[in-house]
Amino acid sequence: MRRTVTIITLLIVVFSTSAFAQLEIGASYELRDESPKNGFGLRVQKGFLDKLPLVNLGLRAHFSYFSEENSASESGVTYSRDLTNYDFGLALIGGVNVGLMQPYIGLGLGSETVDIKPQDLEGVTISEEDQNESNIYWNAIVGAKVTVIPLIKPFIEYRYSNNSLSEPEVADLSTGRIMFGVSLSF
Numbered sequence: 088m089r090r091t092v093t094i095i096t097l098l099i100v101v102f103s104t105s106a107f108a109q110l111e112i113g114a115s116y117e118l119r120d121e122s123p124k125n126g127f128g129l130r131v132q133k134g135f136l137d138k139l140p141l142v143n144l145g146l147r148a149h150f151s152y153f154s155e156e157n158s159a160s161e162s163g164v165t166y167s168r169d170l171t172n173y174d175f176g177l178a179l180i181g182g183v184n185v186g187l188m189q190p191y192i193g194l195g196l197g198s199e200t201v202d203i204k205p206q207d208l209e210g211v212t213i214s215e216e217d218q219n220e221s222n223i224y225w226n227a228i229v230g231a232k233v234t235v236i237p238l239i240k241p242f243i244e245y246r247y248s249n250n251s252l253s254e255p256e257v258a259d260l261s262t263g264r265i266m267f268g269v270s271l272s273f
Contacts, residue, residue: 109134113242115268117151123170126153128266132180143182143189149197150175151264167205174199174248178228189240193228199250224250232270240270 115128132147153172176197182189203218230244249261 110273111145111240111270112273113240113268113270115242115244115266117153117264117266119153119262119264121262123153123155123172125155126151126172128152128268130270132270141184143180143184143191145180147178147180147193147195148175149178169202169204171202171204172199174224176224176226178226180228187234188231189234190231191228192230193226195226195228196223197226197248198223199248222250224248230266238272240272242266242268242270244268 111130111132111134113130113132115130117126117128118124119126128149128151130147130149132145134143134145136142136144151172151174153170155170156167174197176195178193178195178197180191180193182191198221200219200221226246226248228244228246230242232240232242234240244266245263246266247261247263251261
C-alpha cells in the first residue's frame with residue numbers, strides 16, 4: 088500500500104510540473120542548406136488538451152532570421168550585396184512524454200521573404216535595384232526536447248519546408264534546416 092501511494096504521488100508530481108507546460112517560449116540557432124546558411128529563430132508554443140497523460144499537443148508560432156553579405160570581385164571591381172531572409176509560420180505539434188525525453192512531430196504553414204540589397208563599394212555606384220521576393224510554404228517538423236529542469240528544455244529539431252503552395256512562376260524549392268535551442272516552459 089505504501090509503495091502504491093509513493094508511485095501515485097511521484098506520477099502526480101511529474102505529470103503536473105514539467106510534462107504539461109502550457110506555454111513555451113524558445114530561441115534557437117539554425118543551420119540550413121541554402122544561402123544564408125546560419126540564422127536565429129524564436130518560437131512560442133501554447134499547449135492544449137493537456138489532460139491526456141502521455142500525449143502533448145500544441146500550436147506553435149515561429150520566426151526565423153538569416154542574414155549574410157555576399158561579395159564577388161571581377162576585373163578589380165568588388166561587388167557586394169546583403170542577403171536577408173526571414174520567415175514566420177504556424178504549426179500544429181504533437182508529441183509524447185517518455186521520461187525526460189519528449190519527441191514530437193508537426194505540420195504547418197508559413198511565409199518566407201528574401202531581400203537582396205546591392206551595396207556601393209569604393210566609390211562605384213551600382214545601378215541594380217533592391218529585390219524582394221515572398222512565398223508561402225508548408226513544413227514538416229521532427230524533433231525532441233529534454234527536460235533537464237522543469238522550466239528549461241533544450242531541444243534539437245529538423246524542419247523540412249517546401250514552397251509548392253506559392254504562385255506557379257515561383258520555382259518549386261524544398262529546403263531543410265536543423266535547429267539547436269532552448270525553451271522556457273511556464
